[in-house]
Amino acid sequence: MAATNIPTGGAHAQEAPHVQHHAAGDHHDEHEHHDQHWLFKYVFSQDHKWIAKQFLISGIIWAFIGATLSTLFRIQLGWPDAQLTWLEPLLGRWVEGGKLNPEFYLALVTMHGTIMVFFVLTAGLSGTFSNFLIPLQVGARDMASGFMNMLSFWFFFLAGIIMFVSLFLETGPAAAGWTIYPPLSALPQAIPGSGAGQTLWLVSMALFIVSQLLGGVNYITTVINLRTAGMSMAKLPLTIWSFFLTAILGLLSFPVLFSAALLLIFDRSFGTSFFLSDIYIGGEALNHVGGSPILFQHLFWFLGHPEVYIVIMPAMGIVSEVLATNARKPIFGYRAMIGSLIGISLLSFVVWAHHMFVTGMNPFLGSVFMFLTLIIAVPSAVKTFNWLATLWRGNIRFTTAMMFAIGFVSLFVSGGLTGIILGNAALDIQMHNTYFVVAHFHLVMGSSAFFGMFAGVYHWFPKMFGRMMDEKLGYVHFWLTILAAYLVFLPMHYVGIAGFPRRYYAYTAYETFNQFGDLNTFISIAAIMAFFAQFIFLFNFVYSIFRGRRATENPWNSNTLEWTTPVEPGHGNWPGAIPAVYRWPYDYSKPGAPEDFIPQHIPYSQTVASNLPYEKEME
Amino acid sequence: MIALGILLALVLLLVVFGLLFRLQILTSIFSGSYVRQVGLSNRVNAILMLVFMVVGMAAFAYSFIANFDKMNPPIASVHGLHTEKLFWITMIVIGIVFVLTQVALFVYSYKYQYREGRRAFFYSHNNKIEVIWTVIPAIVMSGLIFGGWKEWTNIMGPAPKDSVELEIVGKQFNFLVRYPGRDGKLGKTNFRLIDATNEIGFNLNDPNSLDDFTAGEVHVPKGVPVLLHIRSRDVLHAVYSPHFRVQMYAVPGMPTKFWFIPTKTTDEMKAQTGNPNFNYEIACNQICGRGHFAMKSTIIVDEPDDYVAWYAQQKPFAEQNPDVLAAFKNKKTPVIDEVPAVTTAAPAATEKAQAAL
Numbered sequence: 024m025a026a027t028n029i030p031t032g033g034a035h036a037q038e039a040p041h042v043q044h045h046a047a048g049d050h051h052d053e054h055e056h057h058d059q060h061w062l063f064k065y066v067f068s069q070d071h072k073w074i075a076k077q078f079l080i081s082g083i084i085w086a087f088i089g090a091t092l093s094t095l096f097r098i099q100l101g102w103p104d105a106q107l108t109w110l111e112p113l114l115g116r117w118v119e120g121g122k123l124n125p126e127f128y129l130a131l132v133t134m135h136g137t138i139m140v141f142f143v144l145t146a147g148l149s150g151t152f153s154n155f156l157i158p159l160q161v162g163a164r165d166m167a168s169g170f171m172n173m174l175s176f177w178f179f180f181l182a183g184i185i186m187f188v189s190l191f192l193e194t195g196p197a198a199a200g201w202t203i204y205p206p207l208s209a210l211p212q213a214i215p216g217s218g219a220g221q222t223l224w225l226v227s228m229a230l231f232i233v234s235q236l237l238g239g240v241n242y243i244t245t246v247i248n249l250r251t252a253g254m255s256m257a258k259l260p261l262t263i264w265s266f267f268l269t270a271i272l273g274l275l276s277f278p279v280l281f282s283a284a285l286l287l288i289f290d291r292s293f294g295t296s297f298f299l300s301d302i303y304i305g306g307e308a309l310n311h312v313g314g315s316p317i318l319f320q321h322l323f324w325f326l327g328h329p330e331v332y333i334v335i336m337p338a339m340g341i342v343s344e345v346l347a348t349n350a351r352k353p354i355f356g357y358r359a360m361i362g363s364l365i366g367i368s369l370l371s372f373v374v375w376a377h378h379m380f381v382t383g384m385n386p387f388l389g390s391v392f393m394f395l396t397l398i399i400a401v402p403s404a405v406k407t408f409n410w411l412a413t414l415w416r417g418n419i420r421f422t423t424a425m426m427f428a429i430g431f432v433s434l435f436v437s438g439g440l441t442g443i444i445l446g447n448a449a450l451d452i453q454m455h456n457t458y459f460v461v462a463h464f465h466l467v468m469g470s471s472a473f474f475g476m477f478a479g480v481y482h483w484f485p486k487m488f489g490r491m492m493d494e495k496l497g498y499v500h501f502w503l504t505i506l507a508a509y510l511v512f513l514p515m516h517y518v519g520i521a522g523f524p525r526r527y528y529a530y531t532a533y534e535t536f537n538q539f540g541d542l543n544t545f546i547s548i549a550a551i552m553a554f555f556a557q558f559i560f561l562f563n564f565v566y567s568i569f570r571g572r573r574a575t576e577n578p579w580n581s582n583t584l585e586w587t588t589p590v591e592p593g594h595g596n597w598p599g600a601i602p603a604v605y606r607w608p609y610d611y612s613k614p615g616a617p618e619d620f621i622p623q624h625i626p627y628s629q630t631v632a633s634n635l636p637y638e639k640e641m642e
Numbered sequence: 643m644i645a646l647g648i649l650l651a652l653v654l655l656l657v658v659f660g661l662l663f664r665l666q667i668l669t670s671i672f673s674g675s676y677v678r679q680v681g682l683s684n685r686v687n688a689i690l691m692l693v694f695m696v697v698g699m700a701a702f703a704y705s706f707i708a709n710f711d712k713m714n715p716p717i718a719s720v721h722g723l724h725t726e727k728l729f730w731i732t733m734i735v736i737g738i739v740f741v742l743t744q745v746a747l748f749v750y751s752y753k754y755q756y757r758e759g760r761r762a763f764f765y766s767h768n769n770k771i772e773v774i775w776t777v778i779p780a781i782v783m784s785g786l787i788f789g790g791w792k793e794w795t796n797i798m799g800p801a802p803k804d805s806v807e808l809e810i811v812g813k814q815f816n817f818l819v820r821y822p823g824r825d826g827k828l829g830k831t832n833f834r835l836i837d838a839t840n841e842i843g844f845n846l847n848d849p850n851s852l853d854d855f856t857a858g859e860v861h862v863p864k865g866v867p868v869l870l871h872i873r874s875r876d877v878l879h880a881v882y883s884p885h886f887r888v889q890m891y892a893v894p895g896m897p898t899k900f901w902f903i904p905t906k907t908t909d910e911m912k913a914q915t916g917n918p919n920f921n922y923e924i925a926c927n928q929i930c931g932r933g934h935f936a937m938k939s940t941i942i943v944d945e946p947d948d949y950v951a952w953y954a955q956q957k958p959f960a961e962q963n964p965d966v967l968a969a970f971k972n973k974k975t976p977v978i979d980e981v982p983a984v985t986t987a988a989p990a991a992t993e994k995a996q997a998a999l
Contacts, residue, residue: 125934206894299894308836316893356772394787408775419684453889456928495666524927526929527934528935532935
C-alpha cells in the first residue's frame with residue numbers, strides 16, 4: 024500500500040478523535056456501564072447513533088399523525104355527503120352536525136403538509152440517516168460536536184411539542200396552507216387558524232430551523248474534518264455525498280425561511296407592512312400600505328424549493344447505496360452520480376419562482392425560471408439512467424430494502440416526469456394549484472422520499488438495533504404500499520388535468536368538477552389502504568427491536584465502514600482503532616476476487632488477484 | 643353494542659394475524675430459509691415485479707383511456723388550444739420515457755434476479771453512454787422549453803388594443819365584477835372607500851368612475867380579446883377558469899391582468915357538451931379561507947351583438963346609488979389620490995409598476 028494514497032487532510036483530522044476517544048476505545052465497556060447516568064445515555068444522549076434513533080422514532084410518530092390527518096380529509100373528499108358523527112369522539116366540535124368544519128379541513132391540509140415535509144421527511148429522514156451514517160461511514164467516533172447534535176434533536180423535539188399543542192387550540196391550528204401565504208396567514212379576521220395557531224406554527228418552525236442549522240453545521244463539519252485515514256472525498260459512499268450536500272442546502276436556505284417567518288411575525292404582531300397592502304377585511308380598511316404578498320412567496324420558495332431536494336437527496340443517496348449493495352454491482356457512474364447531486368444542489372437555488380408563474384410576477388422572470396427549471400431535469404435523468412444501469416446484469420437479492428429502493432426509482436420517475444409539464448410556464452397556467460400538482464409532488468418527493476426512508480430503515484435496522492426486521496412482513500408492506508401509492512396518485516393526475524383545484528373542502532358546487540365523485544372515492548379508499556398498510560411496518564419495527572432475529576456484523580455483505588463495527592456498536596463506534604480506508608465503496612463482484620464484495624478497509628495488497636491495472640501501483 | 647362487537651372482531655383478527663406471523667417464523671426456521679441469504683421469496687418477488695409492471699401498466703392505460711373525456715373538458719380560448727397541443731406533445735414525450743424507464747426497471751429486476759453461481763457484471767462507468775444520456779435529455783428539454791417559452795410570451799404579452807376590458811375583484815368569498823362603462827375607462831378605486839354598498843371602493847370623484855357599472859357575472863363577447871384586470875381587496879385569491887386556460891392570482895395591493903380570446907359562446911358549449919346546465923366557471927384557486935371551495939363565479943360568452951345589447955342595458959353604479967354619489971359630492975374625500983388605482987387610462991404606469999415587481 025502506498026502512503027501517498029492517504030490525503031493528508033484526512034490523516035491529520037484523524038488525530039483529534041483518536042486522542043479524544045482514547046478511553047472510549049480501550050475501555051469501551053466500562054465507559055458505557057459506569058460513566059453515564061441513564062438520563063444522559065438514553066435521553067440527553069450525545070451519541071450520534073442514539074440521536075439518530077430518537078429522530079427516527081419521533082419521525083415515525085409524526086408520520087402516523089400526518090397520515091391520520093390526511094385520512095380525515097380524504098374521508099371528507101371521498102364521501103362529501105356522508106354523516107361524520109362517528110368522528111365526533113376524535114374531533115369534537117370540529118364536526119358540526121355530522122359535517123366536518125371547512126376551516127378545520129383547511130387546518131388538516133395545512134398541518135398534514137407541514138408535518139410531512141418538515142417533521143417527517145426533513146427531520147425524520149435527514150435527521151435519522153445523516154446522524155446515524157455520517158460518523159459510521161466516514162469512519163469517525165462521533166459527530167464533530169456531540170453536544171450540538173443533542174441540542175439539534177431537543178430543539179426539534181420542542182418544535183414538535185409546540186406544533187402538537189397547536190392542534191388542540193380553541194381556534195384551531197394554522198390553516199393557511201403549509202406555504203402560509205400572507206395575507207391569509209397574517210390576519211386572524213380572515214381565518215381563525217391565523218390567530219394563535221399560526222403564532223405557534225411560526226414559533227415551532229423557528230425552533231425547527233434552529234435544530235436544522237445545528238444539525239447541518241455538524242454534518243458538514245464531520246464530513247469535511249473527521250474522515251478516517253484514506254477516506255478521500257472521492258471514496259465516500261453516495262449516502263454521505265447526499266447528506267453532505269443536503270446539509271449545505273439546508274444551511275443556505277433555512278435562514279431565508281427564518282427571515283420570512285420573522286417578517287411575518289412583525290406584520291402580524293407589530294404593525295409592519297412587509298407583506299400587507301390595500302386590505303379591507305372584517306368591515307374595516309387596515310392601515311397596511313406598500314407591502315407585497317408576492318415578496319413573501321419569493322422568500323418562502325427560496326427555501327421551499329431547495330427544501331424538496333433536502334427531502335429527496337438523502338433518499339437518493341440511500342437508494343444508490345442499497346441498489347448497489349443488493350444488485351451486487353458497483354453503482355454505475357459514481358462520479359456522474361456525485362456530479363448530478365452537485366448539479367441538482369446548485370440548480371435547486373435558482374428555480375424557486377416556478378411555483379409563482381401565475382402570481383402576477385413579471386412574465387420575463389417566468390421565462391427565466393422556466394428555462395432553469397427544465398434544466399434541472401437533466402441531472403435527475405442522469406441519476407435515473409445510472410440506477411437502471413446499476414441493475415443491468417446485476418445479481419439482485421430482493422431484500423426488503425432493495426424492494427423499496429426499486430420502488431423509489433419507479434415512483435421518482437413517475438412523479439418526476441410530470442415536473443416537465445409543471446415547469447413549463449405556459450402549461451402551468453392550467454395546472455397550477457390543481458390536483459396535477461398534488462399528484463406530482465406526492466409521487467416525486469412524498470412517496471419516493473418515504474420509500475427511500477423505508478429502504479434505509481430496513482437496510483440499516485440491523486446496525487441500529489442489532490436485530491433483523493422480518494422480511495415476509497416487509498414484502499407485504501412493500502407491495503401494499505407501492506400499489507396504494509399508485510392507486511392514490513395516478514388518478515389524481517386525471518382530475519388535475521381537468522382543472523380540479525387543491526385545498527377544496529367540497530367540489531359538488533362546480534359543474535366542471537362534480538363529475539369526479541367516483542374517482543375521489545376511489546382515491547380515498549386507496550389512501551386509507553395505504554394508511555393501514557403502514558401498521559404492518561409499525562408492528563414489524565417494534566416487534567423486531569425486541570424479538571427480531573439476531574443480526575450478524577455484516578448481514579448484507581456490504582462494503583461500507585459501518586459494517587466493520589460490532590453488531591451493536593457502543594459509544595465511539597469501533598472498540599479498537601478506526602479502520603483506514605483504501606478503496607471506493609463499490610467493489611462488488613470484482614472479477615478475480617473470491618467473494619462478491621471487497622469492503623473499503625481491505626488494502627489492495629490483500630486483493631492482488633482482483634486489482635485492476637491502475638490499482639496495481641497501490642498494492 | 644355494535645361498536646363492541648366490531649372491536650372484538652378486530653382484536654380477534656389481530657390475534658389471528660399474530661399467530662400466523664409466529665407460525666410463519668417457526669416454519670421458516672424448520673425449513674432453514676430463516677437464515678438463508680437468498681431463498682424462494684427472491685424468485686417470488688422477481689415474478690411479482692414483472693406482474694406488477696404488466697398489470698399496472700395495463701390498468702393505467704385502461705383507466706387513462708376510460709377517463710380521457712372526463713379529464714378533457716372542451717377548450718374555449720385561442721391560446722388554450724395552443725397550450726393544449728403543447729401539453730399533449732409533452733405528455734407523449736414523457737409517456738414514452740415513462741414506459742421505457744419503468745419497463746427497464748422492472749424487467750431488469752426480473753431478469754437479473756439472483757442466481758446461484760452467477761456473478762454480477764463489474765461495470766463501473768462508461769463515459770460515452772453517460773454523455774449520450776446527458777445530451778439527449780438536454781436536447782429534448784430545450785425543444786420543450788422553446789415551445790413553452792414561445793406560447794408563454796404570447797399569452798403574457800400585451801393585450802391587443804381593441805380588447806374588451808373589465809375588472810374582477812376577489813374578496814372572501816366571491817368575485818366582484820366591474821365594467822368601464824361607455825367611456826371605456828375604469829375609474830379610480832381605493833380600498834379605504836369600501837363599505838357595504840361601495841364594495842369595490844369606487845372613487846366617484848373621478849369622472850371616469852361615473853359610468854362604471856358592476857355585474858353579478860362576467861359577460862364577454864365571443865371572438866374578441868378580453869383583458870381582465872384582477873385585484874383582491876383582502877387575501878390572495880386566484881381567478882381560474884379551466885375551459886379558457888385562464889389563471890392569475892388576485893393580489894391585494896398589486897393589480898394583475900390576463901387576456902384571452904373566447905372561441906365558443908355559452909350556448910354553443912351547451913349544445914356541444916349536451917349539458918343544458920353548462921356554464922363557464924371561475925373558481926378561486928388560491929386558499930383564501932372558510933369559503934374557498936365555494937368561491938365561484940360565472941363567465942357568459944355572448945355573440946358580439948348580444949354582448950353589445952347587454953352592455954347597453956347596464957346601469958352605472960353611480961346612477962344606481964345616488965346616495966353614495968351625493969356623499970362624494972358633499973365631502974370631496976381627500977383620500978382619493980393617495981393610492982393610484984388601476985386605470986386603463988394610465989396603462990403605461992401599470993406596466994412600469996408590474997415591470998418593477
